[in-house]
Amino acid sequence: MKQFFLSLLEVLEVLLVALISIYLIYTFIAQPFMVQGASMEPTFYTGDYLVVDEVTYLFREPVRGEIVVFRNPANPEEFYIKRIIGLPGETVDIRGDELLIDGIEVGEDYLPSGAGIRGEFKTELDDNHYYVMGDNRLRSSDSRDWGPLSREAIIGTVRLRFWPLGHIELFKLADA
Numbered sequence: 001m002k003q004f005f006l007s008l009l010e011v012l013e014v015l016l017v018a019l020i021s022i023y024l025i026y027t028f029i030a031q032p033f034m035v036q037g038a039s040m041e042p043t044f045y046t047g048d049y050l051v052v053d054e055v056t057y058l059f060r061e062p063v064r065g066e067i068v069v070f071r072n073p074a075n076p077e078e079f080y081i082k083r084i085i086g087l088p089g090e091t092v093d094i095r096g097d098e099l100l101i102d103g104i105e106v107g108e109d110y111l112p113s114g115a116g117i118r119g120e121f122k123t124e125l126d127d128n129h130y131y132v133m134g135d136n137r138l139r140s141s142d143s144r145d146w147g148p149l150s151r152e153a154i155i156g157t158v159r160l161r162f163w164p165l166g167h168i169e170l171f172k173l174a175d176a
Helices: 002-028
Strands: 030-034 049-053 067-072 075-086 091-095 098-101 120-124 129-133 154-163
Touching: 030 154, 075 091, 075 098
Parallel strands: none
Antiparallel strands: 030 049, 049 154, 067 075, 067 154, 075 129, 091 098, 091 120
């Protein structure tokens, strides 16, 4: 009987360590995220499961082209996923299908050819703000609708798509 309780205590100890480890990883290092909506197509589709890296931005600032998860500026209970287009201090100018940063046209190799942007916008970003857009420019609610995104709203950057299994992909960090 004593051996049974010692074994049970050992199992409970391992379980407790595992639960604490999962909690710490989920809270401070990375967390899963499920894509909902068409705003990031064709990069991500509804139902894709991603791992969001919450550590990288403790050591450096976000970089143009990185895909970030953040709290919806209009409803902090919701999370959005978009791509960083404009960095603090830059001027973002959208004219038809042209995207200009500080007057220079930006190439976006990650977009499918013929992807439109929509609208005419010009925004000068403050020192703590980013301009974010979905890859599906015609079906995305983004900085064109609700303005620049504050740095504090950013949770982390997408590092891995782990579902669906046939589309597992590791996303490299952009060069800082």
